[in-house]
Amino acid sequence: MLVRMTTNADEPQTRPRRRAPAGAAVLREDVTEAIRAAVFEELAAVGYARMSIEGIARRAGVGKTAVYRRWRSKLHLVLDLVSALAVQGLPVPDTGSLEGDLRLLYEVTSRALRHPVASQVIPDLQAEAARNPEIAEAMQKALREGQDGVASKIVVQARQRGEVREGLDEDLALDLISGPLYWRSVVIRSPKLPKGYLAALARATAEALKAV
Template sequence: MTAEKRRTPAGAAVLRGDITAAIRRALMQELAAVGYGRLSIEAVARRAGVSKTAVYRRWNSKLDLVLEVVAAAAGRRLPALDTGSLRTDLSLLFQVVTHALRHPLAAQIIPDLLAEAARNPTIDETLQRVLRAQQQEVVGQLITRAVRRGDLPADTDPDTAVDLIVGPLYWRIAIARTPVTDSYLETLVESVALGLGAQDAVPRQRSATSPG
């Protein structure tokens, strides 16, 4: 029994990392190309240059593969957004989010998975959990720092802030597919700062409209 156990470190312990990485890349490319509904393990394996068995050694099903890889991609940590100012924090965040949503893979995968989530409770639960956790972490920290600096009122609601900060860019890029310009991002920063109740929003508006 002991000898048998020593001979069988099979499974994750002996899985080659380069093959796992190739499968993950292939999954994202295949998902962007055909969508979840037409996705197959065979096609992912073929694109990765491996056998179906190599995929099934790592994941039990198409759903398991998609959920793990997409959750890992969605859950990647964003760079720290602590510039010392609410507006510059927002500007940096909007640039990072814009870059991510403009990526060809993201532009195809995100709308397709959200549509699939409406039909598949497991996909829906995973996406909601991962995306909401990341949004709460990044935006929550941004809001906490802004409140601490006095840039925002102490009673700023983090949940509302997440929707107000993340929603407009996602709608414009992923849903409406409207170009995002530098001037739009500048306007969005001011609009969101005002919507969140930035403490200097009113004085800044008055100085812009006052004579001289």
Template sequence: MAKNGSAHDGSDGDSAAARRAPAGAAVLREDKTAAIRAAVFEELAAVGFARMSIEGIARRAGVGKTAVYRRWRSKLHLVLDVVSAVAAAGLPSPDTGSLRGDVRMLLEVAARALRHPMASQIIPDLLAEAARSPELAGALKTALHDSQQGVAAAMVARAVERGEIPAGVDAGLALDLLTGPLYWRLVVVRDDLPGGYLDELAAAVAGALGGR
């Protein structure tokens, strides 16, 4: 009887595990996670952080609220995760053979990102919300500055090695010169870029950094 009982217990355990597996798999499904992350961007662009809700995100993603809460415990943590993912993507690290070429490529990538309708709506809203949320402020600093600092430092280091600029150029200043004018024109003023603007800006940035 003990043998039969053991077999019976093992069978019940296997059956229970089998019954639980689909539910666990559904919680961890990457397509649902991706849909939720995409819905966060859409919801932020549509209603802003203050009015954004887990219910709205779930509805837009086509999932239940439980699917969202099993991954993130609040909308703040969800946004922090999405912002961190953007930070991880970062800017490319171009190596065109010249400082001006590297600057021009980075300006093109940044301009394309800032031209996106969602970015022009989401970034100012999140920056305003960051004034009230230290956690969000820290995540945005990482996404919008710290993660790009290494790219700027590498670009400056290569230019120094090529003898294009003197040693000691501040990578932080390079990053400010790269992104500041574009953010001002595309996000703050919301004006389009005239023809040749990126070429002129690339020349101006390289010149400001001491490029020959």
């Protein structure tokens, strides 16, 4: 029986394969974004305590290695996501009046807090923050740099227009602006805001800021 030996000449001519780069160069951004999205979905579905790298990888359609290449644990993954929320921030409204700015801020914030994923993820992370100092620090940073960063700029704009006094206590102003809606949406988790609530809240908060 004659066995024919194959040589390179017998094979289709193909271009030589380039070696894939190692390290950070192989971390595709679309895969990273898919994992981040999967984390939010997994948090909303099972909560932080039951969340696993396996579940995240399965939901993202990737292997566990792809997750561990980017984050060494689920804690670091969640901390990274929470910190990313802080730098994204909210748009700073500039309607020409303090009440108008507050009304727009409340409308945007209310929609964000009522989102099905956010409404489940935020309370769960807040509960976890009571047990985990690292999550607590990340949550505080995200909230302060996100919501309060915008609120602070609204106060600055109002001060420049002469709507509030120069010596206004900024911490008190931020509490007045951010507290009521957060309490209603996240703490007591009111399923639906009454008609006209945001307009009334903006009006009352503007009057309070002018009075203090």
